[in-house]
Amino acid sequence: MGNVGLERLEEEGTWGGGLRVLPDTIDEEDPERCPSPSAPVMTHVEPGVLQVDVRLSASGQAMLALFYASYHAVVFSTTVGVAYGFVAIPCVAALGLLLTFFRNSSRFGILTGVFTHVGVDAAVVAILADVLQLY
Known part of the structure; x- marks a missing residue:
């Protein structure tokens, strides 16, 4: 009952609360895969770790x-x-x-x-x- 799915490998992406972000799903150039052209850049630092880079002009x-x-x-x-x-x-x-x-x-x-x-x-x-x- 308690920890079903928590033992997933970190390489699979972020798991929790229905949010699942995989490195191959992040693509700023493709409008179908990026929610907004002004969305921050997300860098896959290591398995299970995403860094959000907010760049300013x-x-x-x-x-x-x-x-x-x-x-x-x-x-x-x-x-x-x-x-x-x-x-x-x-x-x-x-x-x-x-x-x-x-x-x-x-x-x-x-x-x-x-x-x-x-x-x-x-x-x-x-x-x-x-x-x-x-x-």
């Missing part, structure tokens, strides 16, 4: 970087001053583009982006703490 990446920068500009404005918030926008937007590049790159990957983000955040916190004489 250059303008989409720039917009994402500006949203990333606007949030950080508010943080800079409240901690250091409004002038520094405006100075931070292009710098943080450039960092956002770099992090997006890392995430989309097969050479670097998302972990490189995460560790770069953590490192830059730690450096900025240390610099701001020194400037504001918090320690």
